Amino acid sequence: AAKSLHSRSKPHSNRETTNGVVIPDSSNRQTRMEDSPSANCASTNDIPLVRWLVWMGHFSSRRQAAKAIQDGRVWINGTVCHNLIHPVAATAALPTKETIELRPLNQDSPDPNATTRVLTSHTMDHVYIMMHKPPGMLCGRNDQRQVSGGGTIPDERPNVYHAVAQFLQAHSSSSSNSNNNRMLQPMPIGRLDVDTTGLLLFTTHGILNHELAHPQYKVSKVYRAVLRDTTGPLSDEAIGQLAQGVSMAPGKGKARVVVQGKATNVKGQVGMVDLEITGGYNHQVKHMLRLVGRPLQTLHRKEFATLVLHEESLPVGHCRWLTTEEIQQLHQVAARGRANQVSLGNVVHGEESISVDALEAT
Template sequence: MGKIKRAQELAKAEAEAAERARAAQAAARTDLRDQRDYPMRLQKFLARAGVASRRGSESLISAGRVEVNGLTVTELGTKVDPLNDEVMVDGRVVEWGSKPVVLALNKPAGIITTMKDYSGRRCVADIMPTDEFPGLFPIGRLDIDTTGLLLFSTDGELGNHLLHPRHHVTKVYRATVWGDVGEVALSWLAEGVLIDDRLTAPAKVKVVKRLGGKTILELAIHEGRYHQVKRMCEEVGHRVEQLERIAFGPVELGGLPRGSWRVLEGRELEELYHAAGLPTPDEASQAGPGAARSNARMGETQGATDAPGRKIEQ
């Protein structure tokens, strides 16, 4: 009798849990319907669901990574009803209101920073967990031969803010250059050098080590101009042999093995959002609907998408 009673209690508990889940889903659906915005464009749905920015969502659709009710959709004008249509990105169902994620990768050399390459070259999507985190996109880019820290997220607004010049988020690089870098060259790098008829912003530069015929430098910059570190070093007469990014804002590469990734959590994630001038998703939700960020505005500034023609940072 004891086993039967326990089974009955378990069944009752499961039924109550299922009922609570149905009630929560119904409440969520009511909130959605109250927005009086249905059907909506697919890219708008993806942005509001926190998958990517509006521009990033358009790139996902154009790349054939989005399905609606089991069919691949590449038409940007497609409309969906969040209450009735099933939307999938990279084979996984998009849950309305899913919390965005941020990942850090130690990028190896020889891999291009794009989520899809039509010429068959190896790209970062080949080593990132897109099945577990659909809608991932790289925040900025690293050149094919540049290694080190590359951030990914499903939060388009975070990506846009981290790359926007007004936030001055510092990126730190370790460069192995040819030649013995002297004090004059170091001062030029620190004060700014002329690239494309425009001075680079002041940088923090220090010598890490001097080798036979080479110098290892550490440069901290907050701009993201095309091949900036390489071109800065070449302007003062020292060609870069190897380049590695070791920090992006408060996030450091640390001991993350080459080719491996990790999820950002806790204080590190909080500091990254604050460096971008944003509340964390938890902070935004606790502040209430009026204070929450709108993903519908994510695509208004460039920088956080995987759109063709994006400039490579380094």
């Protein structure tokens, strides 16, 4: 059962529903999305409207998207939609055929040339960027950091969002990849730890982002690890253990999973290993090498899907646009992963329901 949008701050206003979601309207009255077949996303290509709005880069969080839907700003095929989980049939390769608009607050018939944004216009290009991430740069954007002994202090470490924003500001006006008509925030496809360097991709295409980052799609990534002990290569036994799979907990309180990887000692470099994985769990490579008794010293991502980072053409800390061919290759990788999931009978995008308590920043 889903709960009120403000259930955390106003627990007395909760009301459970069966297939609907209770949200407060702008006059603080409880408004319920009607039970209907469209309330559930049954198709493997269906995405709940609230998530689609974020994945396509129109809002930075599902809470903001839910507020716009609640306020009656989202219109589909000329009709206002208050249903957070209205199913939007779309994949990275197959955009939705519906006309979804974002209209001004309290204006039923605005001038479409002045204020209405058509969110499904196919003339709106997405942004695709490759970064050579340096060490010490955050992939998050928290303004505060915790300190030992308790409390927080301002986090002044550089983060990838600022670096990409500077790249866009410097290059968007002179590039065919400019995204001025959308003003969207490119999001990283997955993350790298603060001290991990290498290839990091960004895009405003939220669906493609999801399909490339989620572990179930098994997108290949290759890391180069320098082991803490450089007195000898990774043993054949350890290489076999990694290939067979090691058990790790992907997060605090989460069930253990078995993860596999193809490890290769780098020729002429004792204590240096290339490890190919198809997962995407937090600290996965670090955990895998630690579990076979060879913890790492440094980590660098050199490949992602079909893309290879060439350090001579993209120095540390720099960004570049992806080429048309590279973008097409990423979409092909996503399509293969999607087809594989459908063949296994897995739901690719669909969700039976959305708990509004879960509408947190993404």
